[in-house]
Amino acid sequence: MTIDHDQDHGQPGRTQPDRPASPHGHNVSIGSIAGMPIRVHWTFALLIGFVVVVNWDLGRTAVADGILWIVALFAFVVAHEISHCLVARRRGARVLGIILIPLGGLSQLEAMPEAPIDELAVAIAGPIASLGLGLALMGVGLGVGAHVWPPTLFAGSWLARLAWLNLLLGAFNLLPALPMDGGRVLRATLARNRSNLEATLLASRISRCAAGAMVVVGLFYDFWLVLIGLFVLMGSNAEMENARREHHKNNRPRRDEE
Numbered sequence: 001m002t003i004d005h006d007q008d009h010g011q012p013g014r015t016q017p018d019r020p021a022s023p024h025g026h027n028v029s030i031g032s033i034a035g036m037p038i039r040v041h042w043t044f045a046l047l048i049g050f051v052v053v054v055n056w057d058l059g060r061t062a063v064a065d066g067i068l069w070i071v072a073l074f075a076f077v078v079a080h081e082i083s084h085c086l087v088a089r090r091r092g093a094r095v096l097g098i099i100l101i102p103l104g105g106l107s108q109l110e111a112m113p114e115a116p117i118d119e120l121a122v123a124i125a126g127p128i129a130s131l132g133l134g135l136a137l138m139g140v141g142l143g144v145g146a147h148v149w150p151p152t153l154f155a156g157s158w159l160a161r162l163a164w165l166n167l168l169l170g171a172f173n174l175l176p177a178l179p180m181d182g183g184r185v186l187r188a189t190l191a192r193n194r195s196n197l198e199a200t201l202l203a204s205r206i207s208r209c210a211a212g213a214m215v216v217v218g219l220f221y222d223f224w225l226v227l228i229g230l231f232v233l234m235g236s237n238a239e240m241e242n243a244r245r246e247h248h249k250n251n252r253p254r255r256d257e258e
Contacts, residue, residue, distance in 0.1 A: 134166030207236035
């Protein structure tokens with residue numbers, strides 16, 4: 001659901017597209033799509049274990065249904081991330097792959113395209129794909145007479161569940177919080193009239209406010225929202241530090257100018 005750009009690989013021509021996703025520890029390859037490796041982080045096993053434990057008392061059918069739902073969820077997460085990667089590759093970025101973690105997916109790029117319009121295009125591609133899939137599934141569901149209202153994720157027709165899953169995935173990722181897609185859209189929009197550093201600092205401040213709201217709401221309604229809020233907080237701080245480091249590097253006096 002986010003875009004991770006690794007800036008420490010050296011020259012672009014030396015980066016291997018199938019190299020391990022180093023910033024996120026041990027992971028397992030599960031294949032590739034359009035030449036882009038798909039990997040699962042080892043912590044994903046904790047999510048599967050959690051689903052098994054929660055549904056164990058309800059029987060094997062409930063356990064199998066829970067695992068099948070996780071597989072379906074992350075299949076659409078991969079579709080979301082593939083959309084990011086295809087647009088990034090078209091805009092000249094080198095795609096290292098996609099890694100799945102319990103909180104979602106990460107599209108790994110060697111570097112984010114520098115032009116704000118390119119970052120906006122890459123960031124918005126994932127939510128647009130998810131919303132499009134959701135609307136398509138909703139249409140199919142209505143066409144076959146499935147009950148698609150009220151919104152549901154854990155009961156009723158699978159067509160309705162998957163439709164609402166994609167609509168939620170697309171809408172949630174548009175929240176203006178770095179490093180989520182909406183935060184990158186916000187930064188790209190701000191960067192039209194500001195430097196990248198100024199745009200990132202402002203987007204990061206907005207992101208920290210959004211993260212705080214997620215944590216507070218999550219404490220009362222859903223602990224997963226707390227985890228996502230903490231993820232947003234750490235991610236926005238990392239984006240801010242990266243922007244400061246890049247600004248310092250780009251504005252450092254050359255030796256022949258000293």
